Amino acid sequence: MRAEWRDILRSTPMRLTLRLVALFVLISLLTFAATWWLANKTLLDAAESTLDVELDELSASGNAAGIIAAVNMLSAKAEPEDMILRYESANGIVGNYREALPGNGLREFDPTDRSDDLSDRYIVKSRDVPGGVLTVGQSADAFDELREVFGQVLSYTLLPTVLLVLAAGMISARRSARRLAAIEDTLDRLRDGDLSARLPGMPGPADDLSRVGTGIDRLAEAQQASTEALRQVSADIAHDLKTPIQRLSVQLAEARDELPNGASTVALDRAEAEVAGIVSTFQSLLSIAQIEGGSPRARFAPVDLSALAATMAEVYEPAAEESGHNLRIDIGRKAKVMGDRALLGQIIANLIENALRHTPAGSDVALTVDGSRLTVADSGPGIPVDEREKVLRRLYRLDRSRSTPGSGLGLSLVDAVVKLHGGTLELQDNAPGLRVEINLAET
Numbered sequence: 001m002r003a004e005w006r007d008i009l010r011s012t013p014m015r016l017t018l019r020l021v022a023l024f025v026l027i028s029l030l031t032f033a034a035t036w037w038l039a040n041k042t043l044l045d046a047a048e049s050t051l052d053v054e055l056d057e058l059s060a061s062g063n064a065a066g067i068i069a070a071v072n073m074l075s076a077k078a079e080p081e082d083m084i085l086r087y088e089s090a091n092g093i094v095g096n097y098r099e100a101l102p103g104n105g106l107r108e109f110d111p112t113d114r115s116d117d118l119s120d121r122y123i124v125k126s127r128d129v130p131g132g133v134l135t136v137g138q139s140a141d142a143f144d145e146l147r148e149v150f151g152q153v154l155s156y157t158l159l160p161t162v163l164l165v166l167a168a169g170m171i172s173a174r175r176s177a178r179r180l181a182a183i184e185d186t187l188d189r190l191r192d193g194d195l196s197a198r199l200p201g202m203p204g205p206a207d208d209l210s211r212v213g214t215g216i217d218r219l220a221e222a223q224q225a226s227t228e229a230l231r232q233v234s235a236d237i238a239h240d241l242k243t244p245i246q247r248l249s250v251q252l253a254e255a256r257d258e259l260p261n262g263a264s265t266v267a268l269d270r271a272e273a274e275v276a277g278i279v280s281t282f283q284s285l286l287s288i289a290q291i292e293g294g295s296p297r298a299r300f301a302p303v304d305l306s307a308l309a310a311t312m313a314e315v316y317e318p319a320a321e322e323s324g325h326n327l328r329i330d331i332g333r334k335a336k337v338m339g340d341r342a343l344l345g346q347i348i349a350n351l352i353e354n355a356l357r358h359t360p361a362g363s364d365v366a367l368t369v370d371g372s373r374l375t376v377a378d379s380g381p382g383i384p385v386d387e388r389e390k391v392l393r394r395l396y397r398l399d400r401s402r403s404t405p406g407s408g409l410g411l412s413l414v415d416a417v418v419k420l421h422g423g424t425l426e427l428q429d430n431a432p433g434l435r436v437e438i439n440l441a442e443t
Contacts, residue, residue, distance in 0.1 A: 017169025064131025
């Protein structure tokens with residue numbers, strides 16, 4: 001479940017949703033900031049206009065005595081929580097707030113006396129008037145209410161909108177993730193040789209993923225038709241050539257029997273060897289075609305790779321001794337792999353035969369199994385780096401190997417079997433010689 005949600009969060013629809021949400025939040029915050037600035041400026045301008053009117057009225061007498069009388073009269077009626085007044089002259093301070101008021105002009109002021117009679121903040125303005133400095137302030141509750149309103153707007157509009165968009169994005173991303181998972185599963189089945197694999201029906205309206213799925217199904221149908229046609233051609237060729245080759249073998253045997261005693265059979269021996277080579281090459285090509293078609297996968301079962309390697313080494317040990325080689329086997333950690341025992345045995349046989357064929361007499365051929373890793377190493381001439389991909393092609397042979405027996409299909413067959421089992425094949429330098437390393441998946 002965690003992996004599913006992790007994939008959803010990493011999906012393209014979810015990333016696009018997060019980007020759109022981030023852009024929406026940024027634009028919304030910028031809009032709110034601009035609106036707040038305008039509203040705050042409007043309130044501040046209104047407050048300044050009100051304070052200017054009060055300052056004008058209080059200083060209308062034009063003399064200190066008149067201002068003091070006006071300030072005392074208004075102070076007696078005004079609530080300090082709503083309005084503060086202060087007139088500082090040479091004769092002292094009058095008004096309902098007599099503490100120091102720092103600053104000049106229009107400003108915010110937080111009184112040091114936090115008594116119940118005072119507000120938390122005031123918008124105050126000071127002006128030089130006859131006889132001293134006159135200051136009038138009004139409560140900043142309207143500004144606090146504005147902040148509260150904007151906070152509520154952000155909480156009750158922006159946050160729910162973001163959550164709704166994120167939820168919609170996650171639902172869309174999950175739907176897309178399921179479609180992508182179905183596409184990936186179908187592609188995996190096609191890659192593994194199941195050419196009948198098709199995408200399941202996708203609910204909902206058609207979209208770009210639906211078009212991709214339709215394209216994959218069409219490609220799979222064409223590939224399946226092409227493969228079936230190739231298999232049919234291979235079967236027809238096998239059927240049509242089987243009888244002529246058998247007749248040729250019989251005719252060569254009859255020719256050998258009709259030769260007089262003491263006659264040379266060298267030419268017949270060569271002809272029979274060529275026929276055997278044709279049969280072997282043809283059989284290898286058919287085997288590779290069947291393997292690449294994926295049909296042996298139905299026979300897969302757990303196989304003890306180390307036990308299979310030990311058996312193959314025992315089978316080939318007499319041949320190695322006869323050719324003057326020392327076949328060594330080293331078994332490390334034991335493990336089982338899911339596969340076809342006969343085909344896995346075939347790749348071990350091909351690799352051993354290839355090593356014995358190209359390694360000088362008196363040299364070692366090492367077969368190593370460690371878990372699901374199989375390695376065959378020899379001390380022969382090896383394969384140049386630029387030729388290692390080419391030797392996996394069908395019928396490709398190095399120039400120096402053209403005079404030796406073989407069809408150039410041994411490594412091709414090994415490569416096909418390894419791919420059928422979902423493994424990897426790597427040709428390495430054994431310094432000197434060739435080291436073939438195969439990695440399979442453990443059960």
